[in-house]
Ligand SMILES: Nc1ncnc2c1ncn2[C@@H]1O[C@H](COP(=O)(O)OP(=O)(O)OP(=O)(O)O)[C@@H](O)[C@H]1O
């Protein structure tokens with residue numbers, strides 16, 4: 003048996019709609035990501051399901067992204083591949099803003115590529131995961147698949163042959179991720195977005211993302227926090243997450259640098275400079291944002307490694 007893992011990710015990172023994304027791991031060792039096991043070869047494909055969030059997956063395994071990713075992988079490779087017995091351990095909630103669909107797609111495509119002797123280049127693998135993700139989320143975007151595949155904080159470069167670049171990160175930063183236990187589909191959260199930005203908004207968007215990236219390279223933490231504003235998605239999505247303004251006010255009153263929507267939501271993230279702030283944010287979010295038994299809140303650090311064999 004071979005086992006593979008890919009980490010959770012926060013798309014947008016507030017300031018970079020569809021252009022920035024970061025992979026995270028829980029500091030207490032809880033597995034925040036999906037695991038795929040290749041149990042062996044068989045006459046036809048089969049998929050067993052397990053894990054905390056297995057009940058949120060489609061009832062029919064044929065609709066599972068792991069299997070659709072297999073057929074997309076086979077098509078991209080361009081030859082018929084042996085069928086596999088697979089087991090997905092679903093540690094990430096679906097429709098959560100934690101890059102759950104991207105995570106399953108990434109762990110699956112990474113695993114197939116590794117198992118079959120790397121027929122796809124790194125670039126082809128990333129492109130395949132983005133196309134698979136675009137099929138479920140209502141638009142091709144790389145800001146979950148790139149960090150889940152490669153780890154770190156990633157800036158997408160759609161106009162460049164590089165496709166993405168890993169950005170610097172403050173090593174003392176911790177991020178508290180809080181999932182309330184309710185589902186918000188990425189498709190639905192993309193449907194409310196403005197179809198056009200005014201000139202003023204376009205300049206603001208370019209200005210804030212450039213300011214954030216420049217601050218990271220300049221190691222200027224104050225500037226980095228000041229730049230973290232979402233002028234594209236948050237205004238349209240706040241009605242879907244009405245708790246955000248009050249939670250942000252409460253956490254920022256404690257000196258916490260930023261609170262934003264993780265990906266398309268409903269998960270929120272709090273960016274903290276000290277372990278004390280992170281502990282406060284965790285306790286506050288667990289008490290004020292968790293809504294049911296599916297909810298979870300974790301203190302996280304940047305996951306510097308992405309998809310991998312376990
Ligand atoms: N293995 C899988 N993991 C997650 N979603 C899956 C999987 N297989 C099928 N799906 C379906 O894909 C869709 C994923 O929805 P969506 O993209 O909104 O979730 P998400 O990835 O958690 O969101 P986000 O990108 O905001 O984190 C759902 O309809 C879900 O049923």
Ligand SMILES: N[C@@H](CCO)C(=O)O
Pocket residue numbers: 013014019020021099100101143145146188191192235264265266267
């Ligand atoms: N950039 C995507 C991320 C989805 O997790 C969005 O905000 O729709």
